[in-house]
Amino acid sequence: MSGERETFSSRFAVIMAMAGSAIGLGNIWRFPYIVGKYGGAAFIIVYILASLILAMPIFLSESVIGRRGGAGAFGSMRRLAPGTPWKWFSLLTVITPILILGYYCVVGGWSVQYLFKALSLDFSGSGADVTKYFSAFTGSLWKPLISHTIFVLVMAGIVLAGVKKGIEAFTKLTMPVLFVMIVIIAVFSVSLPGGGKGVEYLLRPDFSKINAEAIAAATGQAFYSLSLGVGTILIYSSYMKKEENIISSGIGTAVSDMLFAFLAGLAILPAVFSAGIAPSEGPGLVFETLPFIFQRMGQEGAVWISSIAAILFFFTILTAAVTSAISMLEAGVAFLVEEAGMRRPVATIALSLAVWAIGILCILPFGVFDALDSVCTTWLMPLGGLLFVIFAGWVIPSDVLREELTQGGTAPFNIKIYPVVRFAIRYIAPLGLIAILLSQLI
Numbered sequence: 001m002s003g004e005r006e007t008f009s010s011r012f013a014v015i016m017a018m019a020g021s022a023i024g025l026g027n028i029w030r031f032p033y034i035v036g037k038y039g040g041a042a043f044i045i046v047y048i049l050a051s052l053i054l055a056m057p058i059f060l061s062e063s064v065i066g067r068r069g070g071a072g073a074f075g076s077m078r079r080l081a082p083g084t085p086w087k088w089f090s091l092l093t094v095i096t097p098i099l100i101l102g103y104y105c106v107v108g109g110w111s112v113q114y115l116f117k118a119l120s121l122d123f124s125g126s127g128a129d130v131t132k133y134f135s136a137f138t139g140s141l142w143k144p145l146i147s148h149t150i151f152v153l154v155m156a157g158i159v160l161a162g163v164k165k166g167i168e169a170f171t172k173l174t175m176p177v178l179f180v181m182i183v184i185i186a187v188f189s190v191s192l193p194g195g196g197k198g199v200e201y202l203l204r205p206d207f208s209k210i211n212a213e214a215i216a217a218a219t220g221q222a223f224y225s226l227s228l229g230v231g232t233i234l235i236y237s238s239y240m241k242k243e244e245n246i247i248s249s250g251i252g253t254a255v256s257d258m259l260f261a262f263l264a265g266l267a268i269l270p271a272v273f274s275a276g277i278a279p280s281e282g283p284g285l286v287f288e289t290l291p292f293i294f295q296r297m298g299q300e301g302a303v304w305i306s307s308i309a310a311i312l313f314f315f316t317i318l319t320a321a322v323t324s325a326i327s328m329l330e331a332g333v334a335f336l337v338e339e340a341g342m343r344r345p346v347a348t349i350a351l352s353l354a355v356w357a358i359g360i361l362c363i364l365p366f367g368v369f370d371a372l373d374s375v376c377t378t379w380l381m382p383l384g385g386l387l388f389v390i391f392a393g394w395v396i397p398s399d400v401l402r403e404e405l406t407q408g409g410t411a412p413f414n415i416k417i418y419p420v421v422r423f424a425i426r427y428i429a430p431l432g433l434i435a436i437l438l439s440q441l442i
Contacts, residue, residue, distance in 0.1 A: 005070065006163035007239050013168045014240050014249050017327070019256040020171040021232045023178070024324030025107055026225045027261045028317050029286050032268040034217055036278075039209030040201050044262070046210060046218040051254055055222040057429035058385040059233055059254065060421060061392035063246045064404045066237030068396070072334040073231045076238065081395050089387055093231035094335045096380040097328035098351060100230065102358025103369050104328070105155065108321040109147030109359075110287060113137055115318050118310035121303075123294035130291040141363065148359045151318075155325045156352040159333055160345055163239050167326055174319050179260065181316045186266035188309055189274075192293075198270030202262075219436065224377060225257055229384030232327040235334050245407055247414050247421070267313070286317065329355070378440050386433040393426035401425075 008014045035043050069076020073090035081087075114133075117123060123130055137143055158166045190199055227233060240249070268286070271293045272278075294310040329351060336347035362369040392401060405421060406414040 005239075007241050008168055008236075008244075009164065011244055011249060011252075013172055014236070014244055015252040015256065016171040016175045017167055017236050017239075018233060018249065018253040019260075020175050020323030021236060021327035022226045022253055022257040022324070023175070023260045024225075024227070024320050025104070025111075025317070026221065026324075027257070028264045028268075028320055029107070031221060031225070031261045032265045032272075032286075034221055035202065035265050036269065036272075037209075038214040038217055039206035041203050042205035042207045042210050043214060043218055044202075044265075045205065046215055047221055047261075048258060050215075050219040051222040051226070051258060053424070054219060054429055054432045055226050055228060056250060056254060057421070057424040058223075058228045058389055058433075059226055059250050060246060060405065061388040061425055061429075062228070062231070062234040063237040063240070063250060064392050064396065064401060065388060066234035067240050067242070067244075067246065068400060068404055070238055071338050072235050072238065072331060074335055075338050076234065077391065080400075081391070084395075086391060086395065090231075092380065092387065093229065093234070093384045094332060096376060096384055097230040097232060097331045098355060099358065099372055099380070100376045101325060101328050101355040103362040103372050104321070104325060105151050105355055106144065106148050106359045106362045106369065108151040108155075108318070108325060109144055109149075110137070111314055111318040111321050112147040112150050113143060114287065114291070115311070115314040117291070118294075118307070118314045121307050123291045123306065123310040130295045133291060134288045144363045145360065148363060149356065151321070151325070152352055152356045152359070154322055155329055156348055158322070158326050159329050160348045162344065163330075167330060170326070171323055174323060175256075178316060178319050178323075179263075181312050181319075182260060182263045182267055185309065185313055185316065186263050188305075189267050189269075189271040192271055192274035194274040194276075195270030198273035199266065201273065202265050202269050216436070216439065219432070220377065223381060223385065225261060226254065227324060227327060229381035229386075229388065230328060231331040231384070234388070235331045236327060238334070243407075245411055245414070246405060247411070247417070379437070382433050382436050386430060386437070389425050389429040389433070393422070393430070398422075 008017060037043075038046075065073070065076050065080065069079050071079065073093045074087050077090045078087040117133065122133075158170050160166065161169070189195055223229065237246070240246075268290070271290065275293045277292075290313065291310070294306050294313075329348070332351045333344065333347045336342040336351065337344055340347075342350070358368075358372075362372065401422065402418060403409070406418055409415065
């Protein structure tokens with residue numbers, strides 16, 4: 001790669017980019033129905049603990065490797081552990097995000113389709129039964145393919161523009177807007193008749209539903225939500241300036257991610273209770289039940305409010321999906337640019353075409369979608385996380401780890417908590433990840 005390597009311009013840019021990577025469909029599409037299934041606030045408490053105990057050590061490990069190595073996973077591990085096979089192990093985290101993108105862009109395409117529906121006011125009147133839109137849409141071939149293609153083109157266009165002009169510019173603009181939109185939707189949702197029951201459900205803990213399955217789900221949500229184990233945090237950290245505080249950026253990202261997930265719960269669950277729908281309905285809470293709620297609002301005379309709410313909601317989903325997608329594509333693009341000597345435009349187009357092709361297989365009724373989702377979230381992401389914490393905790397020299405996490409010994413708070421962080425990276429996170437992988441075998 002020629003020229004000076006790009007970096008993010010500020011800590012705000014770093015946090016917005018990393019928060020964009022973390023905040024995605026997992027927060028809006030997945031989090032509310034999992035909360036509904038596993039006891040409301042009780043699940044949220046377990047989720048927060050899992051984020052702090054297991055997810056943060058992995059996040060910090062990726063950050064240290066990326067910034068210290070100054071490259072993607074392959075290049076960083078080659079530089080930090082020369083003459084060892086670690087760089088080849090890192091290829092797992094180059095392949096995984098591309099596989100995830102294959103089906104993630106299909107779901108992103110659903111948000112494209114539903115935004116078009118919202119803009120055409122299909123959810124605001126008394127027309128067709130909107131609860132049947134989802135099955136009719138996903139049962140088609142051409143509509144999902146067109147929506148998937150549009151989503152891939154948007155994602156590719158942002159990454160094509162580069163780190164500062166593309167990724168940083170997009171996330172700095174959209175992430176604050178994204179938070180404003182989800183707050184507006186949450187306020188409106190809470191104000192719906194019967195919406196208070198949804199708030200109570202979200203805030204009242206039901207610990208009787210907390211079991212091994214619920215703990216595994218909370219851990220998986222924390223892992224999935226922060227985009228860990230796929231090299232996205234690592235590659236964004238490689239664009240971080242040396243004076244940026246890794247722990248502060250990590251805390252900022254984690255807090256942003258958890259706050260947005262909670263707001264998504266406030267945006268969806270009160271509306272679900274208002275409509276008399278089971279809160280543990282599943283992923284259909286977003287793509288099947290929310291259009292019904294918007295249509296019912298329109299039928300009750302609030303057509304313009306219903307139209308604005310629907311447009312805001314599905315634009316929010318689309319924006320969140322794009323911010324996560326660009327981070328996964330960037331991980332692969334950086335590898336091809338740095339290790340294969342490709343120009344950014346060529347690498348971006350090549351990988352986008354690969355993602356598009358995988359997406360087509362996911363659209364076809366061959367079960368590829370579910371198989372990829374299962375393999376990536378059950379095996380590849382935990383394996384990638386295990387790779388990072390072992391490398392950061394046991395391969396990188398301890399003085400290097402300390403220097404990166406304490407800003408060269410200049411950050412007092414970081415110095416105080418460093419022993420705890422190092423212990424979590426070396427022992428707690430690896431044992432937790434091994435337990436997760438063994439539980440899948442059992």
